[in-house]
Amino acid sequence: MQNRITEQPSNYRDLEKKTIEELTKLINTEDKSVAPAVEKVLPRINALIEVIVAKITNGGRLFYVGAGSSGRLSVLDVIELPTTYGVAPDLFQVILAGGVDRLVEAREEMEDDKNEAWEKLEANGISKKDIVVGISASGTTPFVLAALARCRKENIDTGCIVSNPDSPIAAQAVYPVEVITGPEFITGSTRMKCATAHKMIFDMISTTTMVRLGRIIDNQMVNVKLINHKITDRATKMLMRLGNINDYDTAKELLFQNGSVQNALKSLNPDNYPA
Template sequence: MTRITEQASNYRHLEKMSVEELTKNLNKEDQSVPLAIEKALPQLNTLINSIVSKIENGGRLFYVGAGSGGRLSVLDVIELPTTFGVSSDLFNVILAGGKEHLIEAPEEKEDDVNAAWMMLQEKNVSAKDIVIGISASGTTPFVLSALTECKKHQISTACIVSNPDSPIAEQADIPVEVITGPEFITGSTRMKCGTAQKIIFDMISTTTMIKLGRVLDNQMVNVKLINDKIVDRAVKMLMKNTGLEDYNQAKELLLEHGSVKKALDMFNMEK
């Protein structure tokens, strides 16, 4: 395989650049990320369709990752129960070192070839689920071993990698290869690779939730009512969709049923 993520930066003598030069060049490099993702959209679409199908049939999604990619997947997953009102075990993260050590960045744990499969077993992973490996290099032992074991147990696998023809992609049923090129600082895959991963996580979760019916029009109608700002937003959503003009009446209806979707369904039933 070609380790593009380890190739030398296209820029030299960064320490001699001004702030203006650094930000201009960083911005220029970041503009290549959406173009790299665009090339991988057919594979990404296949993956999302598979995720939706698995969840509709009672399965779950598991991200397996280490380092920046693994941590970014945690940030995406923790938002979903509030934003879309889904169970917290629908999207899961198996993180090298454990999510409880998220801020400690225990990078040495990415070489553990036994931990990921053990952690998946603790979550009772099965053939109903789909497991997605995250690795910029495409070689992370923690991730590779997990996909290898999943394959042995007929569990669907996918991956998000940034090098072509990697060992992890070889173990994945649906490999998503997003080739973002050499990093601005040589080998620092928290940069373009990380940006690509964050965008892809957003695309996966958002598209999946829309296809699962958790969005109406362009609105978060299943958002959890966890603070005053969200309650106010939800009341206004309910007013817009019902035609109710009295804010307090709409708020009472919302709080009685617990979500815009449930309140709207009840309102339409009683019309």
Template sequence: MTRITEESSKYRHLEKMSVEELTSNLNKEDKTVALAIKKALPELNTLIKAIVSKIENDGRLFYVGAGSGGRLSVLDVIELPTTFGVSPDLFNVILAGGKEHLIEALEEKEDDVNAAWLMLKEKKVSAKDIVIGISASGTTPFVLSGLKECRKQGITTACIVSNPGSIIAAESDIPVEVITGPEFVTGSTRMKCGTAQKMIFDMISTSTMIKLGKVLDNQMVNVKLINDKIVDRAVKMLMNNTGITVYHEAKQLLIEHGSVKRALDHFNQIGK
């Protein structure tokens, strides 16, 4: 395989650049990320459809990752229960070193070839689920070993990688290869690769939740009412969708039913 992610930066003598030159060149490289993702949209679309199908049939999603990619998947997943009102067990992350050590950057754990499958087994992973490996290089041992064991067990596998023809892609039923090219700082895949991964996580989670009916029009009607800002937003959503004009009446209906979606269902059932 060609390890494009390890190729030398197109830019030389970064230490001699002004701040203006650095930010301009970084911005120029960042602009290429969305275009790289665009090329992988067919495979990404296939993956999202598979995720939706699994969840509709009582399955779950598992990300398996290490380093920046693994940590970014955690950041995406922890937002979903609040934003979309879903169970925290629907989207999961198997992180090298464990999520409890998220901020410690235990990069050496990515070489552990036994931990991923043991952690998946603890979560009772099964053929109902889908497991997605996250690896910029496409070679991370922690991720690779986890996917290999999943395939042995008949569990659907996928991956998000940034090098073509990787060994992790070969162990994936649905490989998504997003080729972002050499990094601005040679080999620093927290940069363009990380940006691509974050964008893809957003696309996967948001598209999946929309297809699962967690969004009405363009509104997060299943959002959990965890603070005053969200309650205020939810009240206004309810007013916009029902025609209720008195704020405290809409708020009372919202609090009574616990979400915009349930309040709307009640409102429509009683025919008002």
């Protein structure tokens, strides 16, 4: 890798001498550069999403293989998808250095393990139907790099989200996304701008994929799981609007009979709504 921008010195000096007001203003100024950095790589993101949608449509799955702050953020994105969109929990999965079950421990020493990620992918029945996306700020993390290299050897499609140009991980990705956010406010602290950019991209990937898979009608979460009173109330009112139902109790009963707003709408008008 020619230039590890994520390790370059901060543009700011003597931070310990600055006031709270000065620090927050400078951090906010740096944060404003994140969205434009993501915008520059939208074509790459679009190409990655296109293949993810195709893989899932044909019975495949998405596996994130990640480490560090960005890897942990991918977990937060993935765990909400079954509830928000009513999809199977194994549709989007994360193989995290140190284990998803030990997320809060931040076991960053496990980032150097070159075997664990592929072993976990194998345990989850990885195949050519799936796609594996590596997550690494530096673009060099051995845990991620080894997994993608093995996937390429096995002819499994790969993508990546990294924050340095010309990285070894990007070289192993068929669909690389290199989002360059520049030096961090605290030198090398990629939990800041870099992780923010990656979280924005995770949101784009999951949301756009779910829309393309037909899990949204108009702009509504019509497959949200009815897990509590707040969500059930929201879903009932959603069904009233979309289904032209005037009575709350009637809509709620229909909702429970069908399990989701989308299924309820389908029962009302099979020709107008997707299955």
